[in-house]
Amino acid sequence: MKKVIVGYYSRTGNTAKMAEYIAEGIRITGNSADLKKISEIKSEKDLEGYDGFVFGCPTYHRDITAGMKTFLFVAEKANLVGKMGGAFGSYTHSGESANMIYDTMLHVFKMDMVDLGALDLKEQVLETDEGLRACQDYGKAIGEKFN
Helix, strand or coil, X not given: CCEEEEEECCXXXXXXHHHHHHHHHHHHCCCEEEEEEHHHCCCHHXXXXXXXXXXXXXXXXXXXXXXXXXXXXXXXXXXXXXXXXXXXXXXXXXXCHHHHHHHHHHHHCCXXXXXXXXXXXXXXXXXXXXXXXXXXXXXXXXXXXXX
């Protein structure tokens, strides 16, 4: 069994809901998943002991949040080269955050990212069974990457 951290920022609860369903999908594959708000991760030491890393935040003003930017600098210090990764985010208008996080994890951190790319859901879709299933399926794809 592999251990995955799902680190996220959520202002309205939508990205937190995504994180919960992604973690559920990871657990369905027989792996463990810890949910953490990025504000709870104070240093790179808080990322030790994990085999996989999934990070997410909503899009605000066509960008990732300031807190996520700061967090990614902390995560970079953890030397995640070759580790399994995934990225996700919710949005109301433009939806750039998930891809920005994904690209940082792939190109800067040099991680082994899930083949599906980033999971990026419009907030209205998140409220549907289809949206929740998409999150769970993304989590399953991450968990299955270990098999």
